[in-house]
Amino acid sequence: MSNTTTNVASTASSDNNKRGAAILTKEEARFARRELRRHKMTAFALVVPLLVFISFAFVAPILTMLHQGYYSPVVADLIPQTLEKLESWDGQGQPDKRVLTSMAIDLKRLAADRTSGKLAAEINRHKPGASSMVKSTARKLRRKDDADLAQNGAALLLAANKSWADAKTWQAVQKAGKIYTDGFYLTALDLERTFEGEIQIREATQIYIQLYTKTLRMALVITLMCLVLGYPLAYFLANAPSKTSNMLMIFVLLPFWTSLLVRTTAWIALLQTNGVVNSFLMELHVISEPLDMLYTEFSTIIAMTHILLPFMILPLYSVMKGIDKSYMRAAMSMGAKPIPAFLKVYLPNTLPGLSAGALLVFIISVGYYITPALVGGTDGQMISNIIAFHMQQSNNWGLAAALGTMLLILILTLYWVYDRFVGASNIKLG
Amino acid sequence: MSQPFPSYYTLWHKAGSYALKFTAFAVLFFLIVPIIVIIPLSFNAEPYFTFTKGMVTFEPSAYSMRWYDAIVTNPNWLLAIKNSFIIGFFATIVATTLGTMAAVGLSSQRMPYKRLIMALLLSPMIVPLIIIAAGMFFFYSKFGFAGTYTGLIIAHAALGVPFVIITVTATLSGFDRSLYFAGLSMGASPLKTFFDVVVPLIRPGVISGAMFAFVTSFDEVVLVLFLAGPGQRTIPRQMFSGLREQINPTILAVATLLIMVSVAFLITLEFLRRRSERLRGLESPH
Numbered sequence A: 001m002s003n004t005t006t007n008v009a010s011t012a013s014s015d016n017n018k019r020g021a022a023i024l025t026k027e028e029a030r031f032a033r034r035e036l037r038r039h040k041m042t043a044f045a046l047v048v049p050l051l052v053f054i055s056f057a058f059v060a061p062i063l064t065m066l067h068q069g070y071y072s073p074v075v076a077d078l079i080p081q082t083l084e085k086l087e088s089w090d091g092q093g094q095p096d097k098r099v100l101t102s103m104a105i106d107l108k109r110l111a112a113d114r115t116s117g118k119l120a121a122e123i124n125r126h127k128p129g130a131s132s133m134v135k136s137t138a139r140k141l142r143r144k145d146d147a148d149l150a151q152n153g154a155a156l157l158l159a160a161n162k163s164w165a166d167a168k169t170w171q172a173v174q175k176a177g178k179i180y181t182d183g184f185y186l187t188a189l190d191l192e193r194t195f196e197g198e199i200q201i202r203e204a205t206q207i208y209i210q211l212y213t214k215t216l217r218m219a220l221v222i223t224l225m226c227l228v229l230g231y232p233l234a235y236f237l238a239n240a241p242s243k244t245s246n247m248l249m250i251f252v253l254l255p256f257w258t259s260l261l262v263r264t265t266a267w268i269a270l271l272q273t274n275g276v277v278n279s280f281l282m283e284l285h286v287i288s289e290p291l292d293m294l295y296t297e298f299s300t301i302i303a304m305t306h307i308l309l310p311f312m313i314l315p316l317y318s319v320m321k322g323i324d325k326s327y328m329r330a331a332m333s334m335g336a337k338p339i340p341a342f343l344k345v346y347l348p349n350t351l352p353g354l355s356a357g358a359l360l361v362f363i364i365s366v367g368y369y370i371t372p373a374l375v376g377g378t379d380g381q382m383i384s385n386i387i388a389f390h391m392q393q394s395n396n397w398g399l400a401a402a403l404g405t406m407l408l409i410l411i412l413t414l415y416w417v418y419d420r421f422v423g424a425s426n427i428k429l430g
Numbered sequence B: 001m002s003q004p005f006p007s008y009y010t011l012w013h014k015a016g017s018y019a020l021k022f023t024a025f026a027v028l029f030f031l032i033v034p035i036i037v038i039i040p041l042s043f044n045a046e047p048y049f050t051f052t053k054g055m056v057t058f059e060p061s062a063y064s065m066r067w068y069d070a071i072v073t074n075p076n077w078l079l080a081i082k083n084s085f086i087i088g089f090f091a092t093i094v095a096t097t098l099g100t101m102a103a104v105g106l107s108s109q110r111m112p113y114k115r116l117i118m119a120l121l122l123s124p125m126i127v128p129l130i131i132i133a134a135g136m137f138f139f140y141s142k143f144g145f146a147g148t149y150t151g152l153i154i155a156h157a158a159l160g161v162p163f164v165i166i167t168v169t170a171t172l173s174g175f176d177r178s179l180y181f182a183g184l185s186m187g188a189s190p191l192k193t194f195f196d197v198v199v200p201l202i203r204p205g206v207i208s209g210a211m212f213a214f215v216t217s218f219d220e221v222v223l224v225l226f227l228a229g230p231g232q233r234t235i236p237r238q239m240f241s242g243l244r245e246q247i248n249p250t251i252l253a254v255a256t257l258l259i260m261v262s263v264a265f266l267i268t269l270e271f272l273r274r275r276s277e278r279l280r281g282l283e284s285p286h
Helices: A004-019 A026-068 A074-078 A080-086 A097-113 A116-124 A130-142 A146-160 A167-176 A183-188 A208-239 A242-257 A260-271 A276-283 A297-321 A326-333 A338-366 A370-375 A383-392 A397-421 B011-041 B066-073 B075-106 B114-125 B129-142 B149-173 B177-185 B190-219 B222-227 B235-244 B250-279
Strands: A191-193 A199-201
Touching (some): A080 A167, A097 A130, A097 A146, A116 A167, A130 A146, A183 A397, A208 B011, A260 B235, A338 A397, A370 A383, A383 A397, A383 B129, B066 B250, B149 B222, B190 B250
16 A cells, blocks of 8 residues: 555656656655655565465475475485495495395394385385385394394395395395485386486386376366357357346356365266266166266266366456457458358457466366366376375375476466466456 | 347358357256256255156155255264364465455555565465375474364465455455545544555455355365364365265265355355445446
């Protein structure tokens, strides 16, 4: 909120600059500057509490997630001694005896602490199948006594499992032991690093690139469906008499304000095997066997189209409302056929609303979680669901964070595009 | 559409116009029917998600209130309802207070870095919830906030902030500054002018911002999934696990109640919009 004094002062000082004549005395100019600064400070002071709050509640968590994507201290914390000794290994053949002995001692300790499973899981990410090898070795070494281990640790380790003689095992240990790693990001891009340090396409499983493609494809299909369904409706509402359009607008706004879970529940009730749609179609004898519609990509796309459709209709409607009806009439009275007139006159005028709606729907659907999780089954899962899977089930937080970072970069790029073409501050509600 | 066709309309024009009308109504049908269907289904006497023979022929015995009874007799649902209101209430207070203050500051012409700060404050609305949830899980765990009411309230308040900023900024942008200066010229202090002149005028914006913040929290489930302990389950969280584990019409009854809540919400919002337009008087372009 600005104040009269400042207003007068700033007008005066700008006049001052224009004319180059001293209207204000030095004293007055200093006063005006101080006032201006005071107002800046007041405005800023009002914003600071929220900035502090958002930094703690929102920005810091996001930064923590970015950090988690390349920080993995688990193995380094579990077997520090072994890793230190392993540093001098050249990567060929079996490492030094001291390394093997140290590993045997570490494994015994981990087995006693019941943390050998953690180590096994981490190493397994770099060498599939290593998990059971590590666990069984730890079990066998648990009963050996310390003096024996210090003396013949290497031999006991090799006796427990001959994989410990394999260079690949130790390469995996070394990789897992890095505190700062680009491994999660590489995995998230279906890449891996060879022991020599070259980046190559991951040999084992390539799923993530496919997952991004699929997520983007589904988001695109949903956006197109929203466009195809939303455009005619918005056009109809914008051109209908205001009494009709106000009443019909309720049909758009009610779904918009209805809980996401409610709308997802509705689609489960409609699409499940014994659901409303199947019963209806069977009653009409269109089908004799119920269709499997729920828990597929199809149901995810339908439900998400339904959920996101208002985001397309509302910006389109508000833009179309502002287009003068006489434009189309003029074009047609000059002899243009309806379709060319529409394409050349009406459609270009609706582009701001169209791009706003389409980008919004696309941005929201790329990062969607709940609906695919509930109605998606196995083939309707999107990138968010895989992030949740790594957070909650496989407990691979580093990979979850790396995948999250990729998604964040994607979204921010789209948001930047949105801001450029539509303007983020033009977001309107209802 | 209801007006008679202009004389230069050919048969094709008319056919096109009817086709448009048909398409529009088909889309409206697609939008509203899934939500309407839930309501009668929630009175099903059988534990199914579909219409039974009796329901179609309107036999009274095919309908019952048993799923509504199931809500009020189930301590989990009651706890969830209580939690939703507690978390929603406090998150709204935090978001509205901080958000309104910031919006007032941001609408000042003297505010430095306005665009950057605005983009930052609006970003919780754009970043996918799963990313926010993962980040908050990592970060809040360090402070012991995971699995507490405090953690969820902070998290939900952060999500509500953009809505408060948007609605209050919108009201302030239509605000006639000369009213504020009039107050000052009459000798009132800036603070008194703010509370006596500005606040009553931006109140509709603040209230609708608060309502958006509340609904955001009330409807939010992803952050709850990651941050809440068993004691903080909210209504959407309870519905989420209900839909995953044991689907029964209790969820439909809850859904019906939630639809009623959104109808009430929609009516209030419309009322506020009209009031705001009336208060701002002749400025309104429509």
